[in-house]
Amino acid sequence: MKGYAVVGDWGTSRLRLFRVENGVLAARCDGPGIGAVGGAAEAAFADAIAPWLADGLPESITLCGMAGARDGWVEAPYADCPADAEAWRQAAMRFDWRGIPVAIMAGLACEGADGIPDVMRGEETQMFGAIARDLALGTGRHMIVLPGTHNKWSLVEDGRITAFRTMPTGELFALLRDQSTLGPKVDATNPVEEATGFAEGLDRAHDGKLLQSLFAARAMRLRQGRSPDWALGYLSGLLIGCEIAEMRGMVGTTDSIILIGDARLSARYAQALDRQGVATHMLDGDACALAGLGLTEI
Amino acid sequence: MKGYAVVGDWGTSRLRLFRVENGVLAARCDGPGIGAVGGAAEAAFADAIAPWLADGLPESITLCGMAGARDGWVEAPYADCPADAEAWRQAAMRFDWRGIPVAIMAGLACEGADGIPDVMRGEETQMFGAIARDLALGTGRHMIVLPGTHNKWSLVEDGRITAFRTMPTGELFALLRDQSTLGPKVDATNPVEEATGFAEGLDRAHDGKLLQSLFAARAMRLRQGRSPDWALGYLSGLLIGCEIAEMRGMVGTTDSIILIGDARLSARYAQALDRQGVATHMLDGDACALAGLGLTEI
Structure with missing residues (x-):
């Protein structure tokens, strides 16, 4: 053995x-x-x-x-x-x-800085793993976003994690999709409709006013014949867009953002950030976690 | 008979x-x-x-x-x-x-004006009832808010309902309270703690950034020993405060707001609006509905 x-x-x-x-x-x-x-x-x-x-x-x-x-x-x-x-x-x-x-x-x-405390358990391992795998991350100022149920927006400065904020956007999306009167309670089956809804949700989110644009997910189906797939995409785009609008100040301090996590969800954040002129670079979540747990070769 | x-x-x-x-x-x-x-x-x-x-x-x-x-x-x-x-x-x-x-x-x-369609069924009856009961509402410009699961912010001009927007704040609050990892999943039993949380939620909402302040409902319990009652009040204050922050443009065009509906919920909106210097006047929802349905004496 x-x-x-x-x-x-x-x-x-x-x-x-x-x-x-x-x-x-x-x-x-x-x-x-x-x-x-x-x-x-x-x-x-x-x-x-x-x-x-x-x-x-x-x-x-x-x-x-x-x-x-x-x-x-x-x-x-x-x-x-x-x-x-x-x-x-x-x-x-x-x-x-x-x-x-x-x-x-x-x-x-x-x-x-606003006095709100915050915590994470697990994402720090992926971030320290990313730093271990890419020495360039160990110097200078970098913003890392880990999309998920509780997204973490984190600042890394000279290899230290200096600040982060949890955005429970993924949890809110799941609640709206599955439990609310606004969500279609389906998984998307028409990716074209969903992508159209996603783009419209991003557009609508430009001013970060989430509450006043949420009900449109339902009203656009009732009044303008939009499909459940469209509504699903719209809710996702609206939430991700509003999340980015709220974090614009933090985003503004960096040229590009590193995304760590699920590839499909990271791609949505990349699309949303690209519309705001922010470049992104995606890293694999499992590889970063293993590196953070001390594995140097994978 | x-x-x-x-x-x-x-x-x-x-x-x-x-x-x-x-x-x-x-x-x-x-x-x-x-x-x-x-x-x-x-x-x-x-x-x-x-x-x-x-x-x-x-x-x-x-x-x-x-x-x-x-x-x-x-x-x-x-x-x-x-x-x-x-x-x-x-x-x-x-x-x-x-x-x-x-x-x-x-x-x-x-x-x-932003192209979002909207619908209501029921609230219009209360509003036309309010106008029937108070002739002063039939002339000039008035803002009426009907708090509830799907709040309606409505403009009444010379007796006509000219515009409205649905804010699903009540539904979102119920989802966060009962179904999320952020809510305490309890009804408040300590009104003092809840009121403290409500006021802190209103403070936090001043800039309308809902997503970045939501997780504090959980983090403040983990890190600063806040109670479930506090968290319940905080979520309510944060949501209502962000709703008002988003509607500030519409609020700005009027000196006072008429609230129609449940007295307890209306009182929360009155408190939140008062902090922004907006006077409110509360009307009973049932009396307005009956007047809208044609009853002149109740």
């Missing part, structure tokens, strides 16, 4: 684990998110890696994300911004589990 | 019916909303007034609201803005039911 380490990202909605041998990714497996295990995180983790445990115990376990939340496995602290990779690594919660050294990586906390 | 008429407001979530004898309100009963009767509106209506039908048939039936929607009882048209009370009354859908003349009042439709 070869020695191996387990690294992974345990988020609210899924557990992604990687088996690493000699610093190289050897296998992966998925499991339930922290949100689904209801306080039985240890048992769920043991279940998820049971096939690997049958081979022998790992030499170490390193997890990031909601594994360290209050309702996670073991609570890990938040490192305060500004934070560099070293300060963040030192803040990890370390303990032994079945004799194996476990590190649950810290989250990050910051307080905005 | 005395002759009687039935008038009522059949909305998405409830049916409110009034029995009128000699122009005076004699009794009322409630029933399920259009949203709950699933295409069986006629049977649901007959069920609701069964006790009255046992006395004899009414001389007329007049309904406003979602009774006239596509999924209502019988579809009624929308009168186009600008519309006065007479044009609106003439647009009603009239038919016989069991030999009784029925009028389902029209909704209103308009197209905003």
Whole structure:
């Protein structure tokens, strides 16, 4: 049996684990998110890696994300911004589990100039991974956006994460699509209609007035014969456009934005930012997470 | 048996019916909303007034609201803005039911200066009722706000409704409270904490940037020990404050705003508008609806 380490990202909605041998990714497996295990995180983790445990115990376990939340496995602290990779690594919660050294990586906390506190768990790993993979990110000023349920807009200055703001745009979109009287409650089946709606939503969002443009998703169907697919695209464009309009001040301080995460969603942000003359550069979320968890070769 | 008429407001979530004898309100009963009767509106209506039908048939039936929607009882048209009370009354859908003349009042439709179409069904009845009850509203320029699930901000000029905009703020609040990771999923039990949160939400909303202040509802609990009641008030204040910030241009054209609807919710809008130096005057929603349905004495 070869020695191996387990690294992974345990988020609210899924557990992604990687088996690493000699610093190289050897296998992966998925499991339930922290949100689904209801306080039985240890048992769920043991279940998820049971096939690997049958081979022998790992030499170490390193997890990031909601594994360290209050309702996670073991609570890990938040490192305060500004934070560099070293300060963040030192803040990890370390303990032994079945004799194996476990590190649950810290989250990050910051307080905005407007006094609003903010937190993240998991995205910091992807950002420090991106910095580790691309040394150019380690100097100067960069803006990184991680689109998702709770988007994180982050400033990286000379390799330190200095500020960030959570925008729960993805969660709001899902609520409007699935639970509201405004959303079509369908997945898009006509990509052309959806793309048209997306572009119109972006147009409408130019002044950042979200509330007064939301009801149009319904009124345009009632009065102008727009389709459910159009409405789905419109809501997405309106929300993403308003998000960018609100963050325009932060965007204005940088020439380009780095997007880390799901390729399809990142492409929507790239399209929206391009309309405002902001260039983007997309990085793969899994690759960045693995780099943040210490893998140098993938 | 005395002759009687039935008038009522059949909305998405409830049916409110009034029995009128000699122009005076004699009794009322409630029933399920259009949203709950699933295409069986006629049977649901007959069920609701069964006790009255046992006395004899009414001389007329007049309904406003979602009774006239596509999924209502019988579809009624929308009168186009600008519309006065007479044009609106003439647009009603009239038919016989069991030999009784029925009028389902029209909704209103308009197209905003920004090209967004909009519709209402029910609120126009309250507004024309308010004008009928207070002749001062029939001349000059007035802004009327009807807070609710889908708030309507309306301009009344010389007795005509000339423009309006639907703000789905109430629906968004309910989604955030009950279905999101941001809301406390509780009803407030500590009114002092809730009021503090409400005031802080209003403060935060001054620039109308909703998305970037939403996550604070959660982060302030995690990082600054705020309570679920505080978060509930904060979300309410943030949403109402951002709604008003977005409508500031429309608000700016008038000295005071008339609020029609639920007293508790109207009081929140009054508080929020007062902070911006806008005086408000509250009218009872039921009294306005009855006046719009033709009752002159209540």
